[in-house]
Amino acid sequence: MEVEAEEIFKEFKQHSISEFFKKNRQMLGYSGMVRSLVTVVHEYVTNSLDACEEAGILPDISVGITETGENRYSVKVSDNGPGIPKEYVGRALATILAGTKFHRYVQQRGQQGIGAAGCTLFSQITTGKPIQVKTFPRGKKRAYSCSIALDTMNNKPIVTDYAETDEAFNGLEITGEFGGVKYEKGERGVYEYLRRTALSNPHIQMKFVGPDGEEKIFVRAVDTVPERPKPTRPHPLGLAVNDLIEFAKASKSRKLSVFLMETFSRVSQGKVEELRKIAKEVDLEKSPDKITWDDSERLIKAFKEVRWISPDPTSMVTIGEDQIGVALKNILAPEFMHITARKPAIFRGGIPFVVEAAVAFGGYAGRKVDEGYEGNIMRFANRVPLMFDSGSCAITEAVKGIQWKRYGVDMDSQPITVFVNVSSVHIPYSGVGKESISPEEEIVNEIKLAVMESARGVQRYVSGKKMANSETSRYKMVMGYANQLASDLSTLTKVDREKIKGMLEVLVSKHYPKAKGSREEEVGEAKEEEG
Ligand SMILES: Nc1ncnc2c1ncn2[C@@H]1O[C@H](COP(=O)(O)OP(=O)(O)O)[C@@H](O)[C@H]1O
Ligand SMILES: [Mg+2]
CATH class of the missing domain: 1.10.8.50 (Helicase, Ruva Protein; domain 3)
Structure with missing residues (x-):
C-alpha cells in the first residue's frame, strides 16, 4: 500500500538545540567517563577565568570534587568574579547558545554560549538533578541562591528555590552532580587539567580538593591581570x-x-x-x-591580489616570555628551560596568530615511566590546556616532525616537557570538542620554528652538562686554574712560568689519568652553557 505525503509529514517536527545536544552529547566533549568529568571542570573554570579577566579581577578559584556514588561525582566550582545578575542567571546557565561573548570578534576562551548550559544538560540527563547556584553579583546589595534546570523541548531555563542571603561571599559558585563520569589522577584527568591551567595562567590562585580528600593549592605566581585583548575587525x-x-x-x-x-x-x-x-x-x-x-x-x-600590511597584534594577548618562565619554575621546577616567543603571523591568508613555546628539562618535566623518563607535550590554545585528540593537532604534528636527535635531545628517555601555546581570535579547532588545533601549514611551521629554537637552548645545556660531568672536562677546568696559578707564581717568584705549569700538569694528570685536551675549547663551551 502506498503512503501519501500528508500521512508521512504528520510526523514532521522541529527540535530544539537542547534536544539535539541531548542526543549528541559527545559533540560537547561528553564521551568517555574521565573525559566527561574534565569537560565539566573545563567549562566552569574557563568561564570563571573569562569573567574575572573581563571584570579586571585577579582570579581566585576553587574546585572541589566528591564521589557520591558509583561513577557519580559532585563538582563545585567557585570564583571571585563579577557574578551573574538575577535576570540573566537562568539563560546564562541553562540556555544553549546564549551568553555575553557570542558576537564579539575578540580572543576569549568561551565564544558560543554552549559550555555552561551543556553542563546543566549533562547533569540533568545523567542524574536528573538541577544545578545549584550561589552568586553575589558585583554592584548588587545581596547574594542569592537558586536551582536551575533546562527545559530541553524549548531550550529554556527552569529556575526554582530562589532565596536571598546576607552571606559574605563574592562571585559565582556552581555545584552540579554528574553520572557516568570517573575521577582519575592520570595524564588526562582533572588534576592534570588544573595543573596545566595554572601553568598557562600564572596570575590565578587555585585550590583543588579531590575525591580522596587530597588538597592542592596552585599558588599565584604573578600579580597582574592579563591585558584585555582588543576586539578586532575581521581581516x-x-x-x-x-x-x-x-x-x-x-x-x-x-x-x-x-x-x-x-x-x-x-x-x-x-x-x-x-x-x-x-x-x-x-x-x-x-x-x-x-x-x-x-x-x-x-x-x-x-x-587575494592586494598586498596587505601585517595583522594588528593588539587583538592577541599572549602569556609572555617572563610569565611562562615564572610559571614553569613554579610548577615544573626544571633544571633548565628555554622559552621562545614568535612574532604574530597569519594563516589562511589573513587570520593572525602567535606561537609561544618552551622546552623544559629535569625537575618535574617529562613523564615518569617504569625505569626512567620520557618527554611529553603540553598543548594550549589561548591558554586553555588541550587534553584530548592529540593525534590530529597542529602542535603534536609540529613537535613530532622535529628531528630531536639533531639537538641531542631524546624525547623517549629524557625528562623533557615541550610547552606550546597558540593565541588567536580564531583558533581553527579541528572538532566541536575544541581539543585540537587543525594542522594548517602556517601554524605547524611557526610551532616548529619556536620549538626548534628552544630545543637548541636545551641542546647547549645538555651538552654543557655532559662535558662538565666528564673527566676531561674536570681536568680541563682544574688545568684552567693551574695555568692561572702558574702565571701568578711566576710573577711572584720569577721562576719560569712554563716550568711551574709543567710541574702542576704532572700533579693534576695523576688525578685524571684518562683526560686530555686543550684549555681554549673549555672556555668556548662554558660560554655556550651560560647562553
Ligand atoms: N563564572 C561566571 N561568572 C560570570 N558570568 C558567567 C560565569 N559563567 C558563565 N557566565 C555567563 O554565562 C554565559 C554563558 O556561558 P557559556 O555557556 O559557558 O558560554 P560562553 O562561555 O561561550 O559565553 C557567559 O557568556 C557569561 O556571560
Ligand atoms: Mg564558556
Missing part, C-alpha cells in the same frame, strides 16, 4: 563569499567602499582604490545591501 583575507554578503547586508554604510573600510581591518582609502582597479566590474559606489554574489566573488578574488 578581508579571512572572508568567504557568503561572509562578505552577510556583512554587507547588515551594514549601515552608504557605499560599498565605505563599508569595506568601516567593517574590516587593514582596508584604507588606498586599498579601496587598488580594489577598484582590480575588480573593475564591481561598483563600489552603490549601497552595500545591493551587493550580488558575483560582486562578492570578484571582491574576494581581488582581496
Whole structure:
C-alpha cells in the first residue's frame, strides 16, 4: 500500500538545540567517563577565568570534587568574579547558545554560549538533578541562591528555590552532580587539567580538593591581570563569499567602499582604490545591501591580489616570555628551560596568530615511566590546556616532525616537557570538542620554528652538562686554574712560568689519568652553557 505525503509529514517536527545536544552529547566533549568529568571542570573554570579577566579581577578559584556514588561525582566550582545578575542567571546557565561573548570578534576562551548550559544538560540527563547556584553579583546589595534546570523541548531555563542571603561571599559558585563520569589522577584527568591551567595562567590562585580528600593549592605566581585583548575587525583575507554578503547586508554604510573600510581591518582609502582597479566590474559606489554574489566573488578574488600590511597584534594577548618562565619554575621546577616567543603571523591568508613555546628539562618535566623518563607535550590554545585528540593537532604534528636527535635531545628517555601555546581570535579547532588545533601549514611551521629554537637552548645545556660531568672536562677546568696559578707564581717568584705549569700538569694528570685536551675549547663551551 502506498503512503501519501500528508500521512508521512504528520510526523514532521522541529527540535530544539537542547534536544539535539541531548542526543549528541559527545559533540560537547561528553564521551568517555574521565573525559566527561574534565569537560565539566573545563567549562566552569574557563568561564570563571573569562569573567574575572573581563571584570579586571585577579582570579581566585576553587574546585572541589566528591564521589557520591558509583561513577557519580559532585563538582563545585567557585570564583571571585563579577557574578551573574538575577535576570540573566537562568539563560546564562541553562540556555544553549546564549551568553555575553557570542558576537564579539575578540580572543576569549568561551565564544558560543554552549559550555555552561551543556553542563546543566549533562547533569540533568545523567542524574536528573538541577544545578545549584550561589552568586553575589558585583554592584548588587545581596547574594542569592537558586536551582536551575533546562527545559530541553524549548531550550529554556527552569529556575526554582530562589532565596536571598546576607552571606559574605563574592562571585559565582556552581555545584552540579554528574553520572557516568570517573575521577582519575592520570595524564588526562582533572588534576592534570588544573595543573596545566595554572601553568598557562600564572596570575590565578587555585585550590583543588579531590575525591580522596587530597588538597592542592596552585599558588599565584604573578600579580597582574592579563591585558584585555582588543576586539578586532575581521581581516578581508579571512572572508568567504557568503561572509562578505552577510556583512554587507547588515551594514549601515552608504557605499560599498565605505563599508569595506568601516567593517574590516587593514582596508584604507588606498586599498579601496587598488580594489577598484582590480575588480573593475564591481561598483563600489552603490549601497552595500545591493551587493550580488558575483560582486562578492570578484571582491574576494581581488582581496587575494592586494598586498596587505601585517595583522594588528593588539587583538592577541599572549602569556609572555617572563610569565611562562615564572610559571614553569613554579610548577615544573626544571633544571633548565628555554622559552621562545614568535612574532604574530597569519594563516589562511589573513587570520593572525602567535606561537609561544618552551622546552623544559629535569625537575618535574617529562613523564615518569617504569625505569626512567620520557618527554611529553603540553598543548594550549589561548591558554586553555588541550587534553584530548592529540593525534590530529597542529602542535603534536609540529613537535613530532622535529628531528630531536639533531639537538641531542631524546624525547623517549629524557625528562623533557615541550610547552606550546597558540593565541588567536580564531583558533581553527579541528572538532566541536575544541581539543585540537587543525594542522594548517602556517601554524605547524611557526610551532616548529619556536620549538626548534628552544630545543637548541636545551641542546647547549645538555651538552654543557655532559662535558662538565666528564673527566676531561674536570681536568680541563682544574688545568684552567693551574695555568692561572702558574702565571701568578711566576710573577711572584720569577721562576719560569712554563716550568711551574709543567710541574702542576704532572700533579693534576695523576688525578685524571684518562683526560686530555686543550684549555681554549673549555672556555668556548662554558660560554655556550651560560647562553
Ligand atoms: N563564572 C561566571 N561568572 C560570570 N558570568 C558567567 C560565569 N559563567 C558563565 N557566565 C555567563 O554565562 C554565559 C554563558 O556561558 P557559556 O555557556 O559557558 O558560554 P560562553 O562561555 O561561550 O559565553 C557567559 O557568556 C557569561 O556571560
Ligand atoms: Mg564558556
